[in-house]
Amino acid sequence: MAQHGIRGRLEPLPALAVWAGLGLVAAGCAAPLDDDSALTPPVASRGQAATNAMNAMNAMNAMNAMNAMNAMNAMNAMNAMNAMNAMNAMNAMNAMNAMNAMNAMNAMNAMNAMNAMNAMNSLNLGAVGAQSTVIDNFAGYTFQQVDSLCPATRLPHTLPNGVAVDLILPKFLTVKDQLEVVKDASNQEVTVSITENGLPKVYRVLAGQGLACGDRAYRPFFLSPTPVGSTVLKSYEVDGDKGGIRYMCLKLFDASTNGSRYFCGKGMLADGVTGYAVKRFTQSPRPFYVSSLTWGGNTWNRHFEFLEGGLGSIAERIPSSSQTGYALDNAWNLNPRDVHLDGTTATSKQASYLGALALKSATNRNGVYVSPYRNANVTGGKAFSSAELNQCEPGYGTYPDLATDGTLEQGILPRLWVSDWYANPYTGCSWAADWGLTEAARSTQTFSGISGTSSCTVFSLGGTNPYTMGINLHDSAQRRCPTWSNCDVGSFCCAGSVATTQGITCVAKTDGSVWCWGYNNSHGPLGNKASAPSATPVRVVTASGAPLDRVVTIFGATSSNDYAMLHFCARRSDGTLWCWGEAPSGATPYAAQVTGLSGVEKAGLGMWHSCATKTDGTLWCWGNNWSGQLGDGTTVAKAGPVRVTSLGTTVLEVAAGYHTCARRSDGTLWCWGQNQFGVLGDGTTLASSVPRRVTALAGVVAVSASSQHTCAIAAGGRLWCWGSNQFGELGIGVTPDSAQFATLQRTMFVEVTALGTGVTEIVTANNLTCASKSGIFWCFGDNSNRLLGMGKAGLALSAVPSYLSGLPHDVGDLVGSAEHLCIRRKGNGALHCWGGNRYGELGSGSASSAPSEAPVQSSVLTCD
Numbered sequence: 001m002a003q004h005g006i007r008g009r010l011e012p013l014p015a016l017a018v019w020a021g022l023g024l025v026a027a028g029c030a031a032p033l034d035d036d037s038a039l040t041p042p043v044a045s046r047g048q049a050a051t052n053a054m055n056a057m058n059a060m061n062a063m064n065a066m067n068a069m070n071a072m073n074a075m076n077a078m079n080a081m082n083a084m085n086a087m088n089a090m091n092a093m094n095a096m097n098a099m100n101a102m103n104a105m106n107a108m109n110a111m112n113a114m115n116a117m118n119a120m121n122s123l124n125l126g127a128v129g130a131q132s133t134v135i136d137n138f139a140g141y142t143f144q145q146v147d148s149l150c151p152a153t154r155l156p157h158t159l160p161n162g163v164a165v166d167l168i169l170p171k172f173l174t175v176k177d178q179l180e181v182v183k184d185a186s187n188q189e190v191t192v193s194i195t196e197n198g199l200p201k202v203y204r205v206l207a208g209q210g211l212a213c214g215d216r217a218y219r220p221f222f223l224s225p226t227p228v229g230s231t232v233l234k235s236y237e238v239d240g241d242k243g244g245i246r247y248m249c250l251k252l253f254d255a256s257t258n259g260s261r262y263f264c265g266k267g268m269l270a271d272g273v274t275g276y277a278v279k280r281f282t283q284s285p286r287p288f289y290v291s292s293l294t295w296g297g298n299t300w301n302r303h304f305e306f307l308e309g310g311l312g313s314i315a316e317r318i319p320s321s322s323q324t325g326y327a328l329d330n331a332w333n334l335n336p337r338d339v340h341l342d343g344t345t346a347t348s349k350q351a352s353y354l355g356a357l358a359l360k361s362a363t364n365r366n367g368v369y370v371s372p373y374r375n376a377n378v379t380g381g382k383a384f385s386s387a388e389l390n391q392c393e394p395g396y397g398t399y400p401d402l403a404t405d406g407t408l409e410q411g412i413l414p415r416l417w418v419s420d421w422y423a424n425p426y427t428g429c430s431w432a433a434d435w436g437l438t439e440a441a442r443s444t445q446t447f448s449g450i451s452g453t454s455s456c457t458v459f460s461l462g463g464t465n466p467y468t469m470g471i472n473l474h475d476s477a478q479r480r481c482p483t484w485s486n487c488d489v490g491s492f493c494c495a496g497s498v499a500t501t502q503g504i505t506c507v508a509k510t511d512g513s514v515w516c517w518g519y520n521n522s523h524g525p526l527g528n529k530a531s532a533p534s535a536t537p538v539r540v541v542t543a544s545g546a547p548l549d550r551v552v553t554i555f556g557a558t559s560s561n562d563y564a565m566l567h568f569c570a571r572r573s574d575g576t577l578w579c580w581g582e583a584p585s586g587a588t589p590y591a592a593q594v595t596g597l598s599g600v601e602k603a604g605l606g607m608w609h610s611c612a613t614k615t616d617g618t619l620w621c622w623g624n625n626w627s628g629q630l631g632d633g634t635t636v637a638k639a640g641p642v643r644v645t646s647l648g649t650t651v652l653e654v655a656a657g658y659h660t661c662a663r664r665s666d667g668t669l670w671c672w673g674q675n676q677f678g679v680l681g682d683g684t685t686l687a688s689s690v691p692r693r694v695t696a697l698a699g700v701v702a703v704s705a706s707s708q709h710t711c712a713i714a715a716g717g718r719l720w721c722w723g724s725n726q727f728g729e730l731g732i733g734v735t736p737d738s739a740q741f742a743t744l745q746r747t748m749f750v751e752v753t754a755l756g757t758g759v760t761e762i763v764t765a766n767n768l769t770c771a772s773k774s775g776i777f778w779c780f781g782d783n784s785n786r787l788l789g790m791g792k793a794g795l796a797l798s799a800v801p802s803y804l805s806g807l808p809h810d811v812g813d814l815v816g817s818a819e820h821l822c823i824r825r826k827g828n829g830a831l832h833c834w835g836g837n838r839y840g841e842l843g844s845g846s847a848s849s850a851p852s853e854a855p856v857q858s859s860v861l862t863c864d
Contacts, residue, residue, distance in 0.1 A: 121411050125155055125167075125295035138218070139251045139260040146171075146252065153211060155295060157277070159410040164280040167288060169273070170303070175210040175220065177269075177302040179245075182207050182221070189228050201225055203246065211300060220304075223247035223264065245269050248304050270303045271336045274357055277413060281775055284434035285482055287361045288412040289354055340388065351406025352389070355469035358404045358414030362482060369474040371396035373458065389469070392445055396472040397456025399479070403440040403467035417459075417467050421479050425701055426652065426667050429481035430760070441465055476599075476615075495831055495861065498824060499556035500817045501525065501566050503839045506540070507831075507861055508554040513547055514540040514570055514591075515861055518841035524589020525566035525581035531589065535840025535847050536860050540570070540580060540591050548578060548591040556815065557581075557605035558657050558706050558765065565607050575599045577612055583623075594622070597641045606656030607707055612641070617649035619662055628689025629660050629673030635689055646691055655705035661712075662691065663703050669694040669712055677724040678747025679710050685747060697749055706764040711771075712749070717758040719771055720749040727767040728799030729781035731755070735799050752780075754801050766818035770804075777804040777814060777823070785819050785836040786853035793853055806855055807832065823855070831858040 138146050153169040182190045182205040190205040203223035210218050222245045249264040273293045276285040292301040336353040339346040352374055359372055373391035403417040417440035422432040431437070443460040446453065459470035473479065497508040503519030504526065515537035520526040526533075527540035527548070540548045551570040567581030570591065577600045578591040594612070597620060603612040609623030609630060620641035621630040628635050631644040644651075644662070647670060653663040659673030659680060670691035671680040678685050681694040699715030709723030709730065721730040726744050728735070731752040752759075752771070761772035767782035778801035779788050788798055790806035813824040820835030820842060832855035833842040840847040843858025 121290050121408065122292040122294060123157070123167075123290045123412060125157060125293070127295065138253075140253055142253050142255055143263065159277075159413075161410060163410075165277040166280065167293075168276040168278055168285070169211070169293075169300075170275065175208050175269070175302050175304050176300055179206045179208050179222065179224075181205075191228065192223060194223075202228070204228060206245070210304075211298075218250075221249040221262070222304075223249065245304070270353075273300055273303050274361070276361075279434050282430070282434050284431045285362075286413050286416070286435055287358050289357055289408065289414060290412050352469065353406075354408065354414045355404040355406035358406075358416055359402050359469065359471040362402055362414075362416060369396075369477060370401070371472045371474075372469065373471070374461070374469045391458045391461075391470065391472075392454070392456040393472075394454070395475055397454070397458075398475040399473040399477060400440070400442050400457060400459050401471050401473045401479070403459045403461075403470045405466055405468045422481075424665070425699070426663075426665050427479075427481070431482045440467055440470075495824065496552065497554045498813065498815050498822060498831060499554040499568060500815045500820065500822055500841070501556040501558075501568065502817050503819055503836065503841050504556075504566060504568075504817075505820075505822060505833065505841050505843060505858070506554055506556065506568050507537075508551040508570060509861075512550040512552070512573070514551050514554060516540060516568070517839075517843065517860060519566070519839040521566075522589070523566065523582050523587035525568065527568065527580035527589065527591055529590045533839045533847075535845055540568075542578075542591050543588075545590075548572075550574065551578075553602075555603040555605055556817070557610075558607065558817075567605060567610075569594070569603050569605060569610060569612075571600050571603065575615070577603060579610065582608070595640060602653060604654035604656040604660070604705075606660065606705075607658050609656065609660070611644075611654045611656055611660055611662075613651050613654055613662075617651055617665070619644040619647050619651040619654060621660065625689075627658065627674035627687040629656070629658065631660060631672045631689070631691055633689050644691065653703060655703045655710070657705045657707040657710075659705065659710075661694075661703050661705050661710055663700050663712075667699040667701070667715075669697055669700045669703060671710065677708050677745045679705070679708065679723040681710060681722045681747070681749050683747050694749065702760075702762055704762045704764040706766050706768075708766060709764060709769070711762050711764050711769055713759050713762055717760060717773075719752040719755050719759045719762065721752060721769060722746045722749045724767075725799075727782035727797045729764075729767050729769045731769060731780040731799065731801055733800050752801065761814060763814050763816050763821075765816050765821075768816070768818065770814055770816065770821065771801065772814060777807060778802060779804055779821075782818075786851040787816070787821055787835045788853075789834065790853050790855075822858075831861075832856065833858055 153171075155167045155169070156164070157167050158164050184190055192203045192205065193200050194203060195201070203225055206222040206224050208220050208222055210220050224245050226244070247264040247266050249262045251260055252263045253259070254261050254263075272289055272291045274287060274289050277288045278285045292299055294300075336348070336350040340349055340352065355374070356372055360370065371391070371393040372389050373393075374389040375391065400419050401421075402419070405415055407415050409415050416435075416437050418432050418437045419442070420439055421427055422429055422437065423439045425433075432439075441460045442457055444455055444457050446455045456472075458472060459465075459467060461468060461470060495507045495509060499506050504516055505518055506514060506516040506527075508514050514527070516526045516528070517534050517537045518526070520531055520533045522531045524531065526538050528534075528538040529541055529545065530538070542548055548570065550573045552573050553571045555569045555571075557565060557567050565582050567579060567583060569577055569579040571577055575598050577594045577597055579594060580588055580591045583592070594610075597612060597614075599614045599616065601613045601615050603610060605611075606623070606629065609621060609625065611619060611621040611630075613619050619631075620643050621632070622638045622641045623630070625632075625635050625637045630638055630642060631646070632638070632642045647662055647664065650665040651662050652665055655661045657674075657679065659671055659675065661669060661671040663669055669681075670693050671682070672688045672691045673680070675682075675685050675687045680688060680692060681697070682688075682692050694712075697712065697714055697720060700712050701717075702713040704711050706723075706729075709721060709725070711719060711721040713719055719731070721732075723730070724745050725732070725734060730746060730750060731754065732746075732750050733754070752769075755771060755773055755778065759771050759773050763770045765787075768779060768787055769781055770777055770779040772778075780798045780801050781787075782797050783792055783795050786793060788795060788802045789804040792798070792802060795802075807823060808830075815822050816835075820833055820837070822831055822833040824831055831843065834852050834855045835842070836851045837844065837848045837856075840860075842852060842856045843860045844856050845860050
């Protein structure tokens, strides 16, 4: 199955042909690693990827072979480009007086504004603005740099039901339905010949209009198979030689040649505008579709997609000779102007297009392998059809994910139903609740497919159920809660995952690389095979010195003011775990793979041990075990992972200090290991080498552990803590008194009543606890490093939640240690840190002996 990603990146290939005096480069698409489900596809799912690769290879070979034959065309094109100054640099289009549409585009004035109003589901946003601090000339940037530096267009909107959302358009792939033929100086059309499927095909060169980088106009070129001389320019993909757009070309920088050239991506124009509607004050996106989008006197009504990337992209047909399996053939040929050839009735693909858009892009993930279906294999007398969307594709029989009926809610939102995973509060995913999505019924089907008779679990299409389409994730896929992150220029937009420990900050960038800065020693917690501290980012490498790549999530160890225990782990897109710094088998100042461990989902790093959950729900731990913190019933250290067998296959989350706690899918919490201060929550201070349930605490949705206390969010969003209270880190309002030992600890969980209900996130560090409620963060405990925030410099500690002032309003992910805390903003992904900065861990580029109570926006890590 091909990768149907949300955002694609063009990787340059060798030059394919000479066009207009510049290199024309066909580009494949590789899903970025800003999401952790971009796993290597199983063998059974590689059919379409192989077909795409073969098509790309054929095109490349053909284009290379046709260089000589195209010499005259290239010269004609060069004459045309030289004569038309606007096309020489792609940024001087204002000089083309004959192109009134482009003049209107650059001026951003009224362009057919009434077109949107006449459309059935057009959307008029009024004279709203978009950010303007963006680049508008791509020729000096690689595709990856454009992807990082270009913010998507984000527009405020209120749905008819009163729900406030931000409409997120693609970064630079939105184009108007106005195309013009490019001609040379002798008034002849410019063409390019490409060999596809062994046959040469002549493409016309067309010019279009687009919107990019928030609110900037740009001028893309398109390659169309429409006949030369045709006055009918189809803006969507159709059969064979009947017309349409097949490639979109942008002038970008090519690092391999140190110059600019045209890069072309294969895809199509959808009949409308697609994007995400993100519910205000959440990170929950839903796809939207409108036939026209109008604001500020400008109308945008077409959307181009690259073949394996781009928002809601629908790939073109695969030739009949290359069809493989069920959903690998015409599954994504779902332009709304096309029709289904199902039996004797040719039905519109409008509903299926909307359904595919919703199913494929709803979860905002890249590299996710899916199987869509609208026909049950034996339901309603319908047999398997290679031209339709059929269920039970081999390798996709376990995880029904989303269902739809292909209709719109609130005028623009494709209607969705969800699997029980999204509706289960114990997953910690609020997406279904944020959007009021209901659960869809499932069924088991027995079928005779290309691999013989088998069974699969799918959504129950038809009958009394309203949904008519479903989607299954691949059997080895990992579900993810849909989130959205948008970045402005100059912000921390390249950070995909952030982790901290004592005096160190590490970031996994969206390109899969890992960078750390701050403290370092001979154990190498910076992971760069060195021992010197660094106030600027250094890249984490492997034993060979090669950069650690394809990282999607990073985890930091809980700190306890002991610099000998510092270590990090990172999960790569293939499900392996790589760690550096202090390790059970000895310090490794570089990233080393944890052998014998695959399919990793999450990790929890303690003082001298580590644990990881796998996608199958099992829990594995390794490291020191003097208090039984590995949970295997012994106190013998283990250099490699051992399974915590007593917890079965239902573990969702793990947290660790000198002890370990695991949250199960039934909402129960289990802890084991060292029990000083009562951190196990069982009413004693006795250690345990096997998991003990934290009894009477039900509906747990999150857990966090430090070396001296533990906290959990349970039913109703209530926060409960237990263990040491020496600095008020339990948040129960008791002022610690060394003369009264009872005030220093709690061996049973106590509620942080001051926060009430609705707590959604917790972080524990040594002597400190922080929690998020309604987008506002509160901290309590030790303030020696000014972690309680602005205005609290004279406060030694706080035994009750203290509001963190001075933070942005859209506070998101919080990570922290005993010395410093960091948050990521939801709106633009920027990173703000405060607290100790002895080694430059705040990201300002320099170290300081004085802690900062004011958040410092990290500037040391850039996206270029």
